[in-house]
Amino acid sequence: MTPPAPTPGRQRYVERSRDAMRAAILQAVEDLVRDRGWEATRMADVAVRAGVSRQTLYQLYGSREALAQAYVLRETEQFLESVLDAVRGRADDPFAAIEAGLDAFLTGAADNVMVKAILQGPTGNELLPLVTTQALPVIQVAEELLTGVIGELWPQFLADDARLFAGSVVRLAISHVTTPTSSPETSVKDISRLLIPFVSYALGPGGG
Incomplete structure (x- = not known):
């Protein structure tokens, strides 16, 4: 006998419960990373800190690598705000x-x-590739957020120009954070000098 389909109210409750567990898990990761670093953080530690079972943790994220990716994306979104x-x-x-x-x-x-x-x-940091060689998900999230703000504030930007600018500035900023060659103040001036001519072009006559 086929069990009855869950009601919309039941589905919303399940979704809210999962969202709450995900939030608790990612907050637990942040706390543990602050206390001991990612390399010393085990899945069992995360489960205990978040107040969930290891089974639930693996059901929601599947692997330690997937949890690391989710943590990095969550931190990226919060930081970008x-x-x-x-x-x-x-x-x-x-x-x-x-x-x-x-x-x-x-x-x-x-x-x-x-x-x-x-x-x-430490050398071989497991999180580093997620913002360098495997950074595409992070770049896509940041690019989407910045493209949206450009369209919100300066609608004269063509959509393609806004996305090109957003993708370029995100990649430049990440590069300057992960492999700095000068102070943040100097980097701001250098990147700005590079980008401002494109913004002048994209804004059109009288823009800005």
């Missing part, structure tokens, strides 16, 4: 907005738990 707020705060001046966003990204990275874990971790 402060960057986007800085951009929105200078919406009246697109060129100043570029500098404000870059400054928030590069200086804020120095205090970010995930970034510290990546840059100060």
